[in-house]
């Protein structure tokens with residue numbers, strides 16, 4: 001995962017301030033590190049830091065990088081080390097100085113193959129990050145093979161397989177492009193004559209952006225001082241043979257990652273989650289319970305849909321410390337264990353003698369939910385029935401939400417009755433894949449590979465460091 005943003009100002013606003021605001025609104029997409037690059041027409045400047053956007057980018061830092069165009073990135077590490085060298089945006093220097101910057105969200109599946117090809121041509125890499133690969137590919141073909149930048153990006157779409165939603169900055173122009181499957185979201189809109197880009201619509205709502213739409217899979221958008229150009233290569237013969245003529249949006253974005261106030265892939269996120277809750281409720285007609293509670297925050301709307309459908313009270317029995325961050329995003333198991341204890345606390349006396357339906361969006365490793373079931377029972381609940389708003393996660397993701405091995409996935413190691421016992425739940429039910437499909441409008445345009453192993457793109461090599 002990761003959050004990206006771009007802003008091109010023609011109305012006199014400081015682009016870096018807008019990008020910082022957009023990244024701040026998307027902090028949930030990546031909390032490990034962040035970076036912002038800007039152009040004033042002469043120079044590109046970049047600032048990067050570990051940690052949260054709000055702490056990293058005070059006004060005094062941004063004042064040193066004024067400009068009319070800017071891009072930014074907040075990182076969620078799926079692979080690669082937690083260090084500043086893996087933080088984006090990447091600046092690419094030429095003999096003329098630092099004149100290109102790139103930030104991307106996703107995961108390249110043929111990283112090794114493409115990086116080796118570029119190395120043979122004399123290209124050097126300073127990291128194993130996917131964003132750098134995309135940037136160096138474009139710059140090589142633009143600078144050394146005299147291609148227009150848009151042609152280099154089109155060639156990139158034909159050669160580089162995987163998930164990428166990216167913003168690319170030169171001294172004059174801002175580019176935005178998205179892989180032909182559209183795995184990761186990317187939105188564009190305008191504020192007067194300014195152009196804004198972000199991973200999620202909630203970021204652009206906060207910037208008061210209008211005419212909001214998705215950057216289409218296979219589309220390149222070029223923003224110049226006077227105009228915008230929209231190039232749609234989804235059906236281009238150069239890249240058509242590697243695609244299956246349908247998008248493959250990540251359905252997990254709607255289930256878990258995106259903010260509920262975002263619209264993604266032509267769906268309102270909160271709406272999809274409400275529908276998932278109603279589907280789960282339809283499995284449960286006979287279970288007498290007193291109250292429905294969500295694992296906050298991502299399961300809130302699923303629990304709301306469930307409670308409404310069954311006519312059972314919906315309560316917030318677990319209180320989440322919002323300053324701890326997402327446990328799934330923490331880089332290692334000990335950090336995740338510590339976060340769970342710090343992150344959730346049950347309301348005192350709330351659970352005593354109650355039969356609970358506990359709703360979560362998904363179970364990946366099972367660590368968090370196991371602790372929560374024990375915590376709730378320890379607080380006096382007589383029964384805890386678990387309902388999960390997605391099918392069992394049995395395969396790793398290679399398109400931007402990596403779980404390093406299948407062995408870490410609890411549903412790959414255990415049957416549902418075994419998981420139920422391991423979690424100390426009184427019952428456990430997952431959403432069926434067909435019901436998840438029924439909750440989205442264009443179900444064939446989604447990827448469900450982490451549930452069914454049907455990967456839209458085959459993977460080769462060990463890959464680079466995804467964001």
Ligand code: SF4
Pocket residue numbers: 183249250251252253396397398399400401447448449450451
């Ligand atoms: Fe999303 Fe799962 Fe597909 Fe990865 S494998 S893109 S998490 S649906």
